[in-house]
Amino acid sequence: MWEATLPSSRHYQIFGYPRVQTPPPLNKRRVCLRFACPSDLQSRLTMRRRASLRTLLAACLAVHVGCYVVERGDTRVNNHVLREQNLVLEERAENSVHSLIKVTESTSTTIPAPQCVLPPGMAEEIQGYQEVVDRVIDYVTTGDFKGQVYSHLANLVDTFGPRMTGTGELEAAIDWMVEQSIAENLDNVHTEDVQVPHWVRNNESAWMTLPRLKQLHIMGLGSSVGTPPQGITADVLVVKSFDELKKQGLKAAGKIVVFNPTWESYGVTVQYRSQGASEAAKVGAVAALVVSITPFSIASPHTGQQYYSVENKIPVASVTLEDAAMMERMQARGQNITVKLIMGAKNYPDTISRNTVAEILGTHQPKETVLVSGHLDSWDVTQGAMDDGGGMMMSWAALVVMRKLNIRPRRTVRAVLWTGEEQGLHGGIEYFKRHQHDHEQFQLIMESDSGTFTPQGISFSGTPEATCIMEEVLKLFHRINATQLTNPMTGGPDIAVWEKLGVPTGERHLARGLYYSYLTNLLHILNELFFYVFLALHY
Structure with a gap:
């Protein structure tokens, strides 16, 4: 039984995860999590062990324990929130894959996943690919x-x-990936045009002039307007939330x-x-x-x-945690704070970029497609x-490995390298618009956009039957x-839209607790490729 006391009209949905990595059980019979919430929103989750369950675990690894405020009814975002906070809620029963826990105001429902009973012979067929998987791993x-x-x-x-987007460097990189794909003898190598924004940062600076220099x-935020050439000088108001x-x-x-x-x-x-x-x-x-x-900074703005939702567009930039x-401490002391902000940011007319596509054609069902992706x-x-x-x-590289090892997939395996992801998922949205009518041909769509940390499995959305497989x-x-296996999929921003059409989607599940503490310009990547699970089923 899961109980929730939420003294507000907001709607929460919390998803259980199939496994807990490092945290030990806090209490196998009763666990209470008291969130240190703002005064306008306090919550308490009380979890009690049912006789039918072997154990009920809860753990919070985040430094900051607090409210998990998410968009109303948005199950995928809620799951993402819990994952980023490292809050893991689990029911573990014999032969159970996972459980979906839905918590609403003053009520709760536990929706257990069905027992995994695969069709006769399927488990043996899947395990028959162990030699192929081992060959790839080696x-x-x-x-x-x-x-x-x-x-x-x-x-x-x-x-x-x-x-x-909008730069010659991006287009040259796209050309280079096309050349590399052709050199690796991949099939049907081509690009597809995508309309993308063209925003230029230009010079930017900010100085606190009071109470001291x-x-x-x-660092200016994407699509921000600029300031006048002389900048904007104004007093500062520090707030902790939109409500404040x-x-x-x-x-x-x-x-x-x-x-x-x-x-x-x-x-x-x-x-x-x-x-x-x-x-503002x-x-x-x-x-x-x-x-x-980010939870960590060394004078490092991100x-x-x-996105503007009002006609009165004002300049906006990120500032370091420090x-x-x-400024918050100064304001609390009653000190007046003045800042001069100069931003030369400018938005130009949209331009054309390209998604990059390469394939290995299937031998048995070439029209059926397994798609893997990431943004360039x-x-x-x-x-x-x-x-x-x-x-x-x-x-x-998944396709390159298949080609070099002469692994012939039954279905077509397609790699799509998205463009324009950072400024609004433009490549993924355009691809969906063009190919959504062929959605029944897509057997699985995957994306890798969660960093390059140690792989732990797959974050997956699909039917109960597909989840069992x-x-x-x-x-x-x-x-x-x-x-x-975590369910439903978290991450995968360019491919999440396919879920509403019933296409199975997945993202690599990684040990990435420090992801938002990293500067993304660090060349920090595994030099050992984790190869996708589709190799086991689709050749």
Whole structure:
């Protein structure tokens, strides 16, 4: 029995995970989690053991324990929030895959996953691919392909650097990946046009002029408008939330609003980056600064996309954790804070970029397709080795490995290297528009856009039957301890739209607890390729 007391009208949905990695059971019979929430939203989850369950685990590894505020009814976002917070709720019963826990106001429902009963002979057929999987693992970890993904990625980022939409560097990188695909003898290599934004950062700076002179470390957010050439000089108002901003509305007029929310998770905190400028503009602010969406900083502002929802567009930039915290402390002491912000950012007319496509044609059902993907573009201030050069290169290399090992898939295996992901998922959206009518031909769509950390399994969305099959498939990867199945899929921003059409989707499940603490321009990538599970079923 799962009980929830939520003294608000908001709707919460919490998903259980099939496995807990490191945390021990806090209490096998009764676990209470008290969230340190703002006064306007307090919650308490009380979990009691049922006789039918072997154990009930709960653990929170995040430094900050707090509310998990998510969009109403958005199951995928909620799951993402829990994952980023490392909060794991689990029911473990014999022969059970996982359980879906839905918590609503004052009520609760446990929806157990069906028992995995595969059709006769299917489990044996799947396990019959163990030799193939072992062959691939050996080839990419100790064989001739060891280090090749790293080498290709290093070549890409060293040669082309940042790959922002609207730049020649991105288009040259696309041309290079086309050339590499042809050189590796992949099939049907081509590109598909995508309309993308063209935003240029230009020079930017920020100085605190009162109560003392200090340079602030900032980074303009995607699609932000610029300031006048002389900049904007205004007093500062620091707020912790949108609710506080509304309460302080009159005080915000004519000021630079600094958003300094407490880090809860990327899924929760990113709303201040994406919506902060518009919310500040609604109360008359002249500019906005948003604390970097990360739990850790060494004077390191993080960029990212923001979206205007109002006609009055104001400049917006990220600011470091250190500078945001300093201004909050000053305000608490009653000190007046003045900042001068200069941003030369400019939005140009949209331009054309391209998704890159390469295939290995299937031998038995060539019209049926298994798609793997990652995005080739990056922000202008980073070479994008982690986000998402590594994931993109691994997706592409999956086909290269198949070709080099002469593995002939039954179905067509297609790699799509998205463009324009960072500024609004443009490549993924355009691909969906063009190919959604062929959705029945897609047997599985996967994306790698969660960093390049140690693989632990697959995050998967599909029918109960498909989920059971995927669980069996993952047993083939016991050698590399990548057997975990989480459901539904988290991540996969470019492919999530396919879920509504019933297409199975997946993202690599990784040990990535420090993902949002990394600077994405660090060349930090595994030189051992984790090969996709589709090899076990689709050749």
